Amino acid sequence: MPSHFITASMLYNLVSCEHRLYLDTFGDTSLRDEPNAFIQLLWEKGTLFEQEVIRKLETPFLDLSCYRGEEKEQRTRNAMNERIPLIYSGRLSVDDLLGEPDLLRHEGTGYVAGDIKSGSGEEGDEGKGKLKKTYAVQLGLYTDILERIQYSAGRWSFIWDIHDNEIRYDFSQPQGTRTPQTWWELYNTFRQRARDILEQAHTTQPAYSSGICKLCHWYRPCLLNLQKQQDLTLLPELGRSKRDALRTYFSTIHGFATSQLDTLIHGKNTDIPGIGVGTLQKLHARAKLVSAGKQARPYLRKAVDLPVHQSEVFFDIEVDPLRDHTYLHGFIERRNHDNSTEQYVAFFAEQPTPESEQAAFAQAVRYLQQHAHSKVYYYSKYERTMYRKLQTKYPEVCSAEDIETLFSQERAIDLYFDVVLKATEWPTRDYSIKSLAKYLGFLWRDTHPSGAASIEWFHRLVESDDQAIRQRILDYNEDDCIATRVLLDGIRQLPLHPSIT
Ligand code: SF4
Helix, strand or coil, X not given: CXXXXXXXXXXXXXXXXXXXXXXXXXXXXXXXXXXXXXXXXXXXXXXXXXXXXXXXXXXXXXXXXXXXXXXXXXXXXXXXXXXXXXXXXXXXXXXXXXXXXXXXXXXXXXXXXXXXXXXXXXXXXXXXXCECHHHHHHHHHHHHHHHHCCCECCCEEEEECCCCCEEEEECCCECCCCCCCEHHHHHHHHHHHHHHHHCCCCCCCCCCCHHHHCCCCCHHHHHHHHHHHXXXXXXXXXXXXXXXXXXXXXXXXXXXXXXCCHHHEECCEECXXXXXXXXXXXXXXXXXXXXXXXXXXXXXXXXXXXXXXXXXXXXXXXXXXXCCEEEEEEEXXXXXXXXXXXXXXXXECCCCCHHHHHHHHHHHHHHHHHCCCCEEEECCCHHHHHHHHXXXXXXXXXXXXXXXXXXXXXXXXXXXXXXXXXXXXXXXXXXCHHHHHHHCCCCCCCCCCCHHHHXXXXXXXXXXXXXXXXXXXXXXXXXXXXXXXXXXXXXXXXXXXXCCC
């Protein structure tokens, strides 16, 4: 019996962060943060969706969900020996692998495993045909167990997703045109890495990633650790793989900042695998800025053209990915660069229905069309992506050309991609609107503002119709719009770096 089984959820977490697997297995649980409310919501919704799918199943099936541990496993084996066509909530183990697939379906001479997921079975909002690594490694584990115990019907598996689609995961296929490694090879790479971590043959390190770490229950202890180590991942856009490549040469932000790069650069190349000259110099400048501590000031890497317009509109949307529902479109209009003229306008799709979503979308498009002479500012490509998606969903609201016009460069500026990433440097851990606007002194009224929290509030609003929650969502969205304005004004004040002037 292995000291630690490799499970599907371990592999799922491993795809995002290998240190998570280490801490979940060996970490001091008293240091863990409270579970994130959004993550809890995801679990609840996942369980509810699974129950709903099972309730609607028309095929007869054997339900093993009331059993646990070895009894569940024995019953699963018995059912497979009897060739029961469909088994719900079974359990399988062999060697050091343990899996509890939602479904085991008899096909041909054996079984294939599947999971029910309350999200899309493929990457991207619209299911672009790219399989998800997190799902692939889980399904790979079930398939591997079935093969090893000689019950497998073939090296493939499936996800039953939120759209009631069955997405096939064929492990013999390459991951993509540019990634020839097959899904099976990917699974085996992660399985081996998990084994090494569980046997402590591989030492893991935390690596800061804004989108992942803020939702993780090890966030605070990891951040403290990273700060103590002055870890390079605390520099924006410097993730685990770049940190690991750089670590041969520099182990701390200060060490990186005070180093001479000349010996590492040879013409157009550097000694550091995967990091080109331009990236190395940019990250080096970033390290220098962050190392300056209280003296650090943000600056422009190149001049930006952000003239003041008579009317400026700051725009932010809130989307519930669990329901695939855009529930709020918020706008703040400022006239003549005078903050006292600001007015917040919101179009709220309070009911989680297509009718409500369509009505709010139509109002928001009309608002933007009525402000055809305003300059529109938003933060990240998300707004444009979602508007394209909403237009496809509700073509009666406007045409695809209308959306392109609304987001054309003459009319709208994505402050994140077009300005912050291309032309600015900040002494912050990341370039989220929260980090930058807070750096500039802006405070959200809410004590725990985040997009994930807003989604959780929306779910509670739908269940309770609590008007205090409604207002909390609106305040949060309004503050996001104001933060975009604060950031724009802040960028307009930034000096060009002295080496450029
Ligand atoms: S906080 Fe970040 S680095 Fe730490 S375990 Fe979680 S995901 Fe990994």
